[in-house]
Amino acid sequence: MTPRPAGTSAPSTAGPSTTEGTSGVHTEPASAAVRTRSQHQRRKRIVQAAAALASRGGVEAMQMRTVAERAGVALGTLYRYFPSKMDLVVAVVGEEIDLLESSIERRPPSAGTPAGRAVDILMRATRGLMREPELADALIRSLIMAEVDTPFGDRMTDLLLRVAGNGITAETATDEQFALAGSLSSVWVHELLEMLRGRRTHEQIQRRVEIAAARLLADFPVPPST
Amino acid sequence: MTPRPAGTSAPSTAGPSTTEGTSGVHTEPASAAVRTRSQHQRRKRIVQAAAALASRGGVEAMQMRTVAERAGVALGTLYRYFPSKMDLVVAVVGEEIDLLESSIERRPPSAGTPAGRAVDILMRATRGLMREPELADALIRSLIMAEVDTPFGDRMTDLLLRVAGNGITAETATDEQFALAGSLSSVWVHELLEMLRGRRTHEQIQRRVEIAAARLLADFPVPPST
DNA sequence: CGAAAAAGTAGAACAGATTCTATTATTTGT
DNA sequence: ACAAATAATAGAATCTGTTCTACTTTTTCG
Structure with a gap:
C-alpha cells in the first residue's frame, strides 16, 4: 500500500515526500481520534x-487560495501541510496510483x-488517467517537473517489475531488469504526454507501448504455467 | 481575450521554431540588411x-524583466518577440540542438x-548539455512541459534514426523503426531528467541507455562494412 | 516629402504562488 | 489545571510572469 504515513496528520513533518528534507519525527498521537469535532x-x-x-x-x-478556501482552511495552513503546490500535486497523484494498484489487485493482468x-497494466493506467484529462495533464506534467523525487515513475516501475516480471521485486530484480x-x-510516460498534447490516440499509444515492451521485456521470466 | 495573432507581423523572423504554430510568412524584408545602425x-x-x-x-x-534589461530592450518588446517565457526557452534550446547536430556532422559516430x-550520440548530447547543468535543467524541463510541439524529441528521434539506422530517414523508416x-x-530524456535530479551519474545513464538501445535497436540495419 | 503603420519604450497594473505578521485557538507536559 | 509549545487564521505583503497604456521613434510607401 501506501508507503506513506498518510494517516498521521502531522502537517510539516513526515508527509508524502514533499520538497522538504526534514525527516523529523512528530509527536502526533492520534490517527483516528477525532480531535474536537471536525478537526484533523x-x-x-x-x-x-x-x-x-x-x-x-x-x-x-x-x-492555492481556492484550494484553501474550498477545503475550509487558511492559506497559511494549506502551506503548512503542503509547502508548495507541487507537494499538493504529488499527494493527489499518490491517490491516483493507489487506485491503480488496487485495481490491479482486484483484477490482475492475465496475459x-x-x-x-x-x-x-499500462493501458489500464492510461485509460484511468484519461478519464480526467485535465487532472492527468496537470499531474503528469507537474510530476515531471518536480525538482525532487516523486513516487510516480518509481512506483510504476515497481509495478511493472512485479506484474510483468512474474513476481520479481525491486529486491530480487537484477540491475538490468530494473533498468528495462x-x-x-x-516510454509510457512519454507517450502519455504526447497523448495529452493531442499527438497520439489511444491506439497509437498501445501500439508503441507494445512494440517497446516486446523488445524491452523479451527475456523476462515467464510464469511456470498458470 | 485573445489568442495572440503572433505570426502576423511579428518580428518573429524566420525561426528557430518557437512555440508558434504559425508557419505563415512574415513580412520582414530583411534578414541581413542592417536596419539602421544596430537594430534588428x-x-x-x-x-x-x-x-x-x-x-x-x-x-x-x-x-523576463532581467532578460529584457540585459538585452537592452523593453519588457514589451521582449514579449513581442517571445509571447511567453516558454517561447524564449524553446528558442534557446533550438540553438543547443543546432550545436549538437553540427558536432555530429563534424565527427560522426563510429561504432x-x-x-x-x-x-x-546520446552520450555526446548528454555531455554537451551537462556542461551547463542549470541551463540543461531549465531547457529540458520546459520542453517537456510545453503545451505544444517542441522540436526537441522529434529532432532527437530523427537524429537517432539517421545515425543509428544507417541512413534511414523519417521518410524511409518503417512505422516500427520510428517508434523504436x-x-x-x-528513455534518454528520462534518464537526463533523473541525472538533473541528482539520481544518476554519467555512468549509470550510459549503462541504462546501452541496455535500452541494445534491445530497442536490435534489428536495425547494420552498415555494409567499415 | 509626409502620413499611416509598425516597432519600441517606460512603467503601471494584474494575477497567482509563496512568504510574513499579528493574533487566536488547541494541545501537551507536568 | 495552567503555562509553554504548536497549529490555525485572516490578511497583508512580496515576487515574477504577463498584460495594458500612453507615447515616441522608425519604417514603409504613395
Missing part, C-alpha cells in the same frame, strides 16, 4: 478539494507473456 | 541574454552497431 482530516479535505478542482480546469484551476501483462522496466515506464 | 538583431541579443542568465541560475534566474552509434527510435529518445 484537514489533510484529506485539502487533497480532496485539490483533486476536485484539478479535475475541472487542471492545475490552473487548482489555485501470458511479461510484455503482454505490462501492456495490460524503468525504460518501459519512461 | 534584437532577437539574437535577447536569446543570448536569456541563455546567459539561464546558464547561471536556471530558469528562475532567467526572469559498428546501430545501438553503439545511438549510444554515442522514439522510445529510445524518451
